[in-house]
Amino acid sequence: MLTFEKLEFSRKTCSIATVVLMLTIILYRVLTIVRTYIWKPLWYRRAMEAQGISGPTPHVLTGNLAEVQALKADAWITPMNVVRHDYVDRLFPHYRLWTQKFGPRFLFWLGLEPVIFETDPDLIKEVFSSDHKGAFAKFGPQTALSKKVTGDALFALNGTKWLHRRRAVRPVFQGEQLQGLVEPIMMSTKTILLDKWDRLLAGSRECCIEDIVPHIAALTGDVVARTLFRSSYEDSNHAFEQHKELVKLEFYRQPLPCSWTPGSITSYISVSFQRFRRRRELHASIQTTIKRMVDKAIAEESQRSDYVHKDFLSLLLAVNHLPGTIDGGFQMSKTDLTHEARSFYTAGYQAPATTLNWIMMLLANNPIWQERIYEELREVCGVDGILTMQMVNKLNNLSMVVFEALRLYTPAPETARTAVRDVQLGKLRIMKGTSISICIPKLHRLPEFWGDDANEFRPERFKDGVSAARKHPVAYMPFSYGPRYCVARTFALLEVKCIIAMIIQRFSFQLSPNYLHAPIIVGVSIQPKHGLPIVLARRQDGKPVLSSVQ
Numbered sequence: 001m002l003t004f005e006k007l008e009f010s011r012k013t014c015s016i017a018t019v020v021l022m023l024t025i026i027l028y029r030v031l032t033i034v035r036t037y038i039w040k041p042l043w044y045r046r047a048m049e050a051q052g053i054s055g056p057t058p059h060v061l062t063g064n065l066a067e068v069q070a071l072k073a074d075a076w077i078t079p080m081n082v083v084r085h086d087y088v089d090r091l092f093p094h095y096r097l098w099t100q101k102f103g104p105r106f107l108f109w110l111g112l113e114p115v116i117f118e119t120d121p122d123l124i125k126e127v128f129s130s131d132h133k134g135a136f137a138k139f140g141p142q143t144a145l146s147k148k149v150t151g152d153a154l155f156a157l158n159g160t161k162w163l164h165r166r167r168a169v170r171p172v173f174q175g176e177q178l179q180g181l182v183e184p185i186m187m188s189t190k191t192i193l194l195d196k197w198d199r200l201l202a203g204s205r206e207c208c209i210e211d212i213v214p215h216i217a218a219l220t221g222d223v224v225a226r227t228l229f230r231s232s233y234e235d236s237n238h239a240f241e242q243h244k245e246l247v248k249l250e251f252y253r254q255p256l257p258c259s260w261t262p263g264s265i266t267s268y269i270s271v272s273f274q275r276f277r278r279r280r281e282l283h284a285s286i287q288t289t290i291k292r293m294v295d296k297a298i299a300e301e302s303q304r305s306d307y308v309h310k311d312f313l314s315l316l317l318a319v320n321h322l323p324g325t326i327d328g329g330f331q332m333s334k335t336d337l338t339h340e341a342r343s344f345y346t347a348g349y350q351a352p353a354t355t356l357n358w359i360m361m362l363l364a365n366n367p368i369w370q371e372r373i374y375e376e377l378r379e380v381c382g383v384d385g386i387l388t389m390q391m392v393n394k395l396n397n398l399s400m401v402v403f404e405a406l407r408l409y410t411p412a413p414e415t416a417r418t419a420v421r422d423v424q425l426g427k428l429r430i431m432k433g434t435s436i437s438i439c440i441p442k443l444h445r446l447p448e449f450w451g452d453d454a455n456e457f458r459p460e461r462f463k464d465g466v467s468a469a470r471k472h473p474v475a476y477m478p479f480s481y482g483p484r485y486c487v488a489r490t491f492a493l494l495e496v497k498c499i500i501a502m503i504i505q506r507f508s509f510q511l512s513p514n515y516l517h518a519p520i521i522v523g524v525s526i527q528p529k530h531g532l533p534i535v536l537a538r539r540q541d542g543k544p545v546l547s548s549v550q
């Protein structure tokens with residue numbers, strides 16, 4: 001029989017057991033925190049120091065992020081006095097400081113993530129090539145963010161999934177397929193940019209455009225919408241605007257309250273909630289639109305055997321159905337197609353826009369190259385001639401300028417690869433979880449490969465092509481290097497060249513006296529901090545009418 005004492009005893013035992021269990025859980029949590037935030041970084045730093053790699057002391061939660069932000073904010077306040085291209089130390093003041101203190105290879109921390117800054121071209125080549133069979137993958141904060149916006153798309157995938165997807169997507173961006181995309185690019189350039197600039201000129205000899213950056217962004221956005229979903233252009237353009245808003249919300253965090261008063265905390269919470277709701281709305285709306293367009297493309301494809309596959313979505317569908325792809329195991333599901341379409345939105349407008357901005361700046365500052373390109377255009381396609389892919393490929397001066405602009409102002413200046421297992425690179429042991437970070441503008445200026453005039457705009461370097469100009473495979477990597485180089489490289493170059501050719505066919509331009517040269521990093525790309533004001537004139541009988549261009 002259960003006596004009162006026994007009952008009391010078992011109740012006590014139960015309470016003690018609960019307390020012991022809770023204490024164990026708390027102890028476990030505390031130990032995990034100590035291990036993650038204190039012991040592991042300490043142990044890791046010791047291990048790296050043993051290999052001769054040291055670096056700035058990290059803070060417990062944020063690593064060296066706060067220091068990086070403070071240094072950048074300080075260095076980016078004032079513009080550079082004149083248009084010079086030796087901006088690397090200004091743009092990355094933390095790299096300069098730490099290189100001076102710790103040498104060319106050092107260790108720093110992005111939160112809890114250890115990052116080795118690397119400048120040795122041979123080692124970079126090894127990390128970015130596939131020599132180490134899956135030892136390195138893309139896991140950085142940039143990849144995590146793009147995954148949030150686009151889901152499981154090529155850009156953020158790794159391993160076998162990435163390989164299958166890459167094989168499925170690659171044919172879309174190759175060869176003859178691209179010929180059909182010249183027409184929508186030309187259509188966008190004419191309607192969104194050239195006609196608008198003509199209207200701004202309103203018959204005058206010249207006019208000043210305060211900032212061409214938004215004009216170029218609108219243009220590349222339009223190109224994406226037309227080339228991606230030509231058949232549903234109106235719909236896709238709307239989704240594209242929503243997508244841009246979503247990228248801003250995901251990439252730019254809400255600033256913390258400036259004071260900790262109840263009022264500012266309440267307003268912070270309310271703004272956070274609004275942002276959260278808007279993000280959900282946008283995600284849902286974009287997803288619905290893209291799904292609808294994918295369905296439409298699938299229906300069109302099955303109904304029309306003679307359908308000419310000219311936009312990316314139809315091309316994706318077409319290659320997806322090629323014999324062999326199913327057996328090869330890389331056919332994409334409808335969800336995969338939706339993810340890819342969303343990722344083309346982000347990848348497809350930002351980098352070309354940044355590239356075009358800087359080409360325009362460089363050409364405005366070097367009118368002689370505008371004239372060289374103009375003369376070449378006259379020879380290859382006549383005045384106001386319609387462009388074809390074959391013609392664009394013959395424009396050597398234009399190619400040289402584009403390659404040089406991508407060298408000096410590479411749109412995505414920083415990239416990284418993370419070790420997914422311990423790996424030995426020469427004498428260096430890289431431990432699992434370590435990222436190898438590189439600064440591409442630094443590689444693009446290494447004097448041993450580019451000479452003492454590496455900071456100067458000299459398109460002639462590329463007269464015999466990229467391979468002859470770069471003296472090392474990774475000395476030039478605006479589209480990255482190795483198996484994960486930009487899958488859309490050929491298309492991106494075609495787009496940029498078509499747009500610049502069409503601008504030069506109609507206009508000449510120079511930098512406005514209001515232009516302040518101040519490259520900074522916005523999001524992940526290099527942007528002109530104070531915009532890009534130009535003075536624009538319509539060519540008359542093919543001749544430039546701006547005094548500086550004559």
Ligand code: HEM
Pocket residue numbers: 154155156166343344347348349351352355411412415416477478479480483484485486487488489491492493496
């Ligand atoms: C001038 C324009 C462009 C530049 C400079 C550029 C540059 C790059 C770079 C550097 C990477 C590698 C990133 C990394 O590994 O960290 C990349 C990857 C990629 N780019 Fe581009 N890009 C451009 C235009 C485009 C366009 C127009 C599209 C699509 C329509 C695109 C789609 C992609 C995709 C899907 C990847 C991921 C490839 C993979 O991981 O296998 N890019 N791009």
